[in-house]
Amino acid sequence: AALNDSGPPHDVGRPRLWVDRSFTISGAGTVVTGTLVDGTLQVGDKVELLPGPLTARIRTLQSHEAEVSQAAAGSRVAANLSGLERTDVARGALMTKPGIAATSHRFLATLRPVRGVKEVADRGAYQLHAGSGAWPVRVRSINSATTLLTAEDPIPLVSGDRYVLRETGRRAVVGGGRILDSQPPQAKAPTLGAAATELNKALELGPDAVATTLLELRGVAERARLRIDSGGGDPHNAIDGGVQVMATSRAASLLAQALRTTADFHAANPLRPGLPKATLASALGVEAQLLEAMLADAPELVDDGATVRTADHRSSWSDADEADWAEAVEELRAAGLAAPRATHLGLREELLHAAVREGRLVRIESDLVYLPETIEQLNIRLRELPHEFTVAEFRDAMEISRRQAVPLLEWLDANAVTSRRGDVRVLRQSPSQ
Structure with a gap:
């Protein structure tokens, strides 16, 4: 016989039934029997059988040889299940609702x-x-x-x-x-x-x-x-991260680990604005949402959305970086709007990204960047164009190639400086920077 808890049956909203028999009734399907404890089951309930897990739905219920729509805690129950074969369920399986038990x-x-x-x-x-x-x-x-x-x-x-x-x-x-x-x-x-x-x-x-x-x-x-x-x-008193929760006693040590990990990242990547949040969450073994909940009460760390940084972190350029940057500025000033490809400026990718983030460069598309002063010059020269103009007219007026003209116009459209109407652009306002 099944081992049952002593004392009167009680309903705590967590129905569990240890299966002591399973059999098949012709025309009805699989039936399991056992004593229901800790909650009620109803006809139509979705149930889970462990180990497995297997899922099924209660087609009918019987308790004490009478058909019922609901079985109460403490009662002997026979449940007719849809979606299972008799051989799927053995004595000792636990039938419950999803999310109540695990193995x-x-x-x-x-x-x-x-x-x-x-x-x-x-x-x-x-x-x-x-x-x-x-x-x-x-x-x-x-x-x-x-x-x-x-x-x-x-x-x-x-x-x-x-x-x-x-x-x-x-x-x-x-x-x-x-x-x-x-x-x-x-x-x-x-x-x-x-x-x-x-x-x-x-x-x-x-x-x-x-x-x-x-x-x-x-x-x-x-x-x-x-x-x-x-x-x-x-x-x-837990830190609530949605799917995950954390004991407050664990937070201090985990935040210390987060601070060390972030500081190490800054030391290795001085130009980067911060450590990607997903990377930090993975290093700590927590979900991103729980990390965000931790950071809400951590003044030493700043959550910038996609990245995390220490409160005192500022991007730092080495002397070599500044020298490379000075050469790139000279080349961009000399070229004006006819700028070379960004990948030809002699700036390593991380330095190029840093220059864009810090406003030293304006990115038009992945391989086209300008100095802010060049964009200001573009603003002045746009006023010399007619109210409506084509790509070719814009290209010739700015003395650039189509490689620069098309992405520049698309950038101006996106910044509400121009708008496209068929094959022409209409000037709306001065370009934003």
Whole structure:
């Protein structure tokens, strides 16, 4: 028989049914049976079966041999499922709604030997029994009351779930306990023991306390998984990054790492305005939205949208950069509007980008740039043109080639200086810089 929680049934909005039988009814399809706990199920509900996961929809429900539209917590239920074959579902599967449960291979748990068993040895062969399922597990003792359970197969258990441990060789129950953490960190026994103590306390206070404690242990977690592992809790005093949340105790060390990473980037790339935000988020192991939430309270770092910089960072040009720039300025002044290709100016790409960002150059298109003073000269010369003019007339008046004329006119259109009407341009206003 399935192992059920003791005490009166209660509805916490997280329905779970451990499958003890599955069979097929001719003309109806797959039916699974079990005892429903922790919530209600209704006809039409989309459900998930773990491990798998498999998804299905409840076609009909029966409880105590009567057809019902809704089954309550604590009742025996037979659910007719659409979208599944009988062979898809085995005894021990967990049926629930999506987002309520998940599987794991490692569990931090309490363990209390039964009467007559002095201790549960690490070297034994064991089976973990929970709900209607049984799985082979290995045991690693953390302290006299805590163990680390490891399974080859995924098991759908979360914090607070109770289990029984049976020794395979003797076929005897040797102990039992409850799950504390279904994603425990890779840590030494003292650390895990301390975590177990805190989680035991939190379990007595409810899901929110469990979620808060789990987040303190993990530092950063996905909100959806944290809700699953805590039995539906939301952590207190967390930094909210949407998909991810962070414990405030973790923020200081992560911000220090962000500051070091950003400063190192500035040292290696003095001309760049900042470190790409996606790169920094990846280096920290967090989502960009959580990084943004962290930066909101970090005066040492500035979020510029696509990039992040230290508050005191300013782009710096080396003497060699300034020398290259001086030569490029001479060449651009001599050429006027008949500027050479940007790639022929002798400026490395990063220096060229920096000059555009700092307003030393105006980029017309990827391979055409001008000095701001040349754009001012263009403004003056435009006034000498008729109200309407063609590309050829513009090209000849400015004494440039079509390579410069076409992108210049498109830039003037984009800046509302001119507008295109068929094959002619109409002058609207002086060009913006």
